[in-house]
Amino acid sequence: MKLTILGSGAATPTLKRGVTAQYLNFNERRILIDCGEGTQLQVRRYGVKFQRIQYIFISHLHGDHYLGLVGLLSSMNLLGRVNAMHIFAAPELELILKQQFELTYVKLNFELIFHHLTAKTTTLVLEDKVMTVKAIPLKHRISCYGFLFEEKIKERGVDPEAIKEFDLTIPEILALKAGKDVMRGEITMPNEDATFDPPKPKSYAFCTDTKYLTRLVDEIQGVDYLYHEATFLEKEKDRAKATFHTTALQAATLAKAAQVGHLLLGHFSARYRNTDELLSEAQSVFPNTTCVYDGQEFYLAKNN
Numbered sequence: 001m002k003l004t005i006l007g008s009g010a011a012t013p014t015l016k017r018g019v020t021a022q023y024l025n026f027n028e029r030r031i032l033i034d035c036g037e038g039t040q041l042q043v044r045r046y047g048v049k050f051q052r053i054q055y056i057f058i059s060h061l062h063g064d065h066y067l068g069l070v071g072l073l074s075s076m077n078l079l080g081r082v083n084a085m086h087i088f089a090a091p092e093l094e095l096i097l098k099q100q101f102e103l104t105y106v107k108l109n110f111e112l113i114f115h116h117l118t119a120k121t122t123t124l125v126l127e128d129k130v131m132t133v134k135a136i137p138l139k140h141r142i143s144c145y146g147f148l149f150e151e152k153i154k155e156r157g158v159d160p161e162a163i164k165e166f167d168l169t170i171p172e173i174l175a176l177k178a179g180k181d182v183m184r185g186e187i188t189m190p191n192e193d194a195t196f197d198p199p200k201p202k203s204y205a206f207c208t209d210t211k212y213l214t215r216l217v218d219e220i221q222g223v224d225y226l227y228h229e230a231t232f233l234e235k236e237k238d239r240a241k242a243t244f245h246t247t248a249l250q251a252a253t254l255a256k257a258a259q260v261g262h263l264l265l266g267h268f269s270a271r272y273r274n275t276d277e278l279l280s281e282a283q284s285v286f287p288n289t290t291c292v293y294d295g296q297e298f299y300l301a302k303n304n
Contacts, residue, residue: 001024001025001026001027001151001202001204001299001300002024002025002297002298002299002300003022003023003024003025003204003225003227003297003298003299003300004022004023004024004046004048004295004296004297005022005264005266005292005293005294005295005296005297005298006018006021006022006023006039006042006043006046006048006294006295007019007020007021007022007034007036007038007039007042007294008020008266008267008268008292008293008294008296009064009266009267009268009270010064010229010231010245010267010268010269010270011064011269011270012064012270013036013037013038013064014270016294017268017270017293017294018036018037018038018039018041018042018294019036019037019038019064019065020034020036020059020064020065020208020266020267021033021034021035021036021039021042021068022034022206022227023043023046023048023053024149024204026131026149026151026204026300027130027131027151029054029055029128029130029131030052030053030054030055031053031054031055031056031057031149032050032053032055032056032057033056033057033059033147033206034057034058034059034065034066034208035056035058035065035066035067035068035069035072036063036064036065036066036067036068037063037064037067037068038068039068039069039071039072040068040071040072040075042294043072045295046294046295050072050075050076051076051079051081053085054083054085054086055085055086055087055088055126056069056085056086056087056088056089057088057089057133057147057206058087058088058089058090058093059138059144059145059146059147059206059208059209060090060138060140060142060143060144060145060209061089061090061092061093061096061142061143062140062141062142062209065209066089066093069093069097070097070100070101073085073097073108073112074106076110077106077108077109077110080109081109081110082109082110083110084110084111084112084113085110085111085112085113086113086115086126087112087113087114087115088115088117088125088126088133088135089114089115089116089117090116090117090118090143091114091116091117091118093114094112094114094116097112117135117143117145118143119135119137120137121137122134122135122136122137122148122219123135129152130151130152131149131150131151131152132149132150132152133147133148133149133150134147134148134150135147136148136205136207136216136219136220138207138208138209138210138213139210139211139213139244140209140210140211140244141243141244144209144210146205146206146207146208146210146216146219147205147206148203148204148205148206148219148220148223149203149204149205149206150201150202150203151201151202151203152201153198153201154198154199154201155177155178155179155198156176156177156178156179156191156195156196156197156198157177157195157196157197157198158173158176158177158194158195159194159195159196162193162194162195166189166194168182168194176191176194176195177195179191179195182194202224202300203222203223203224203225203300204223204224204225204226204227204300205219205220205223205225205226205227205260206227207220207226207227207228207229208227208228208229208266208267209229209231209244209245209267210229210244210245210246211240211241211244211245211246212240212241212246212247212250212254213254214254214257216254216258217254217257217258218258220254220258220260221258221259222258222259222260222261223258223260223261224260224261224262224300225260225261225262225264225298225300226254226255226258226260226262226263226264227264227265227266227292228246228251228254228255228263228264228265228266229245229246229251229265229266229267230246230247230248230251230265230266230267230268230278230282230291231243231245231246231247231267231268231269232245232246232247232248232269233247233248233249233272233277233278233281234247234248234249234250234281237249237250245267247281248265248278248279248281248282249281249282249284249285251263251265251282252281252282252283252284252285252286252289253285253286255285255286255289256285256286261288262288262289262290262298263282263286263288263289263290264289264290264292264298265278265279265282265289265290265291265292266291266292268291275291278291279291
């Protein structure tokens with residue numbers, strides 16, 4: 001599972017940072033999270049094969065989080081895409097995109113399947129055999145959602161030595177993987193004697209844009225990686241509150257309380273020439289913090 005930061009800045013792109021966009025390969029589910037202006041340039045720059053993207057999640061309809069979408073979808077169309085694209089976003093985005101393409105006489109050769117985000121509480125919005133995605137309502141100036149990506153628990157592993165020693169059949173192996181004991185006449189083989197626990201399911205939470213929300217602690221408890229906005233330093237906390245954003249210190253406080261594995265900070269105001277102070281502020285509370293930059297890659301494992 002691999003996360004690529006495509007844009008890490010807030011509001012407007014700069015020469016150093018694009019605006020918010022991330023590419024997540026989650027068990028071969030290829031996902032774009034937000035799509036700020038210039039995202040299609042960023043995916044090319046950082047080697048993302050964007051025709052493989054299956055799902056797009058848009059947190060909210062401020063321009064720095066979705067204005068790159070028309071260009072990206074248009075390029076996909078020009079380059080021959082035929083596979084449907086699933087888009088999870090506020091209902092208004094469907095209207096925006098349909099009007100844009102209609103008014104410019106563009107006919108897409110692939111289907112856009114819209115999944116409207118309207119719930120007031122955390123809601124399961126996508127599930128398949130290996131993963132789930134939940135939309136988490138955030139607190140911003142307009143409707144906004146974070147996203148929690150979770151791997152499903154895998155089956156138990158069966159000890160190869162047990163398979164060999166007891167000459168286990170395929171049905172017996174399948175029963176053990178499902179957590180059941182194996183019966184041979186009056187003899188029982190306890191499941192724990194022949195199996196081992198599966199790897200801990202991996203998880204990733206994406207939370208931007210939002211004011212400081214303590215209720216997120218329960219929503220994201222124990223995730224391997226948390227990406228949280230850190231638009232301002234703590235000395236600008238009044239401005240952060242007024243604009244419904246978060247400081248680096250506040251994000252770190254959430255990460256510590258939620259016992260996450262690793263905190264990724266982004267969505268930095270262009271007023272900061274570098275992220276040294278933001279990082280120092282966050283690490284004073286939660287040492288396992290990284291201020292992300294465009295093109296940075298993370299492999300989602302608890303201790304990576």
